[in-house]
Amino acid sequence: MKRLSLLLLSFVACINLFAQEPGNNLRKTIPQLRQSFPDLVVWGYERSGIQNYKSPEADILFETKNGIVIAEFASFEGEDGYLQGLYQSLLKSFSKDAKTYLWGNNKNSISFFYSYFHVYISYTPNESVSISYDLNQNLWPK
Numbered sequence: 001m002k003r004l005s006l007l008l009l010s011f012v013a014c015i016n017l018f019a020q021e022p023g024n025n026l027r028k029t030i031p032q033l034r035q036s037f038p039d040l041v042v043w044g045y046e047r048s049g050i051q052n053y054k055s056p057e058a059d060i061l062f063e064t065k066n067g068i069v070i071a072e073f074a075s076f077e078g079e080d081g082y083l084q085g086l087y088q089s090l091l092k093s094f095s096k097d098a099k100t101y102l103w104g105n106n107k108n109s110i111s112f113f114y115s116y117f118h119v120y121i122s123y124t125p126n127e128s129v130s131i132s133y134d135l136n137q138n139l140w141p142k
Helices: 002-018 030-036 080-095
Strands: 050-055 060-065 068-077 100-103 109-113 117-124 128-135
Touching: 068 080, 080 109, 080 117, 080 128
Parallel strands: none
Antiparallel strands: 050 060, 060 068, 068 128, 100 109, 109 117, 117 128
């Protein structure tokens, strides 16, 4: 799990070096997603054109509407020192290029806003760090 989170942090850091906004899988089609995640499986039941997929190997969940990714989610567990460091690294990385940000009810959650999506990061002490990317709802496929 630590290796996966380090890979994620490295990826986010590289994205921030070369682009104004972090890379993501939003607006990709299922076939495009399968190129990056060949182990992709349907996860749960379809409801109102929304279907969830999961990459068991990467432990990432994707939400699609009419075959287009509208959200992705990952969660990391571990010792609290590791989780706190991961959370602080994510905050530092995402805050570089976000247009705006909004703290949650406490300093353990924050939303970063970009041109067509937002990123929500939360830290639960002694439990987990979660990160989600969500496509702005007005950009969802019809």
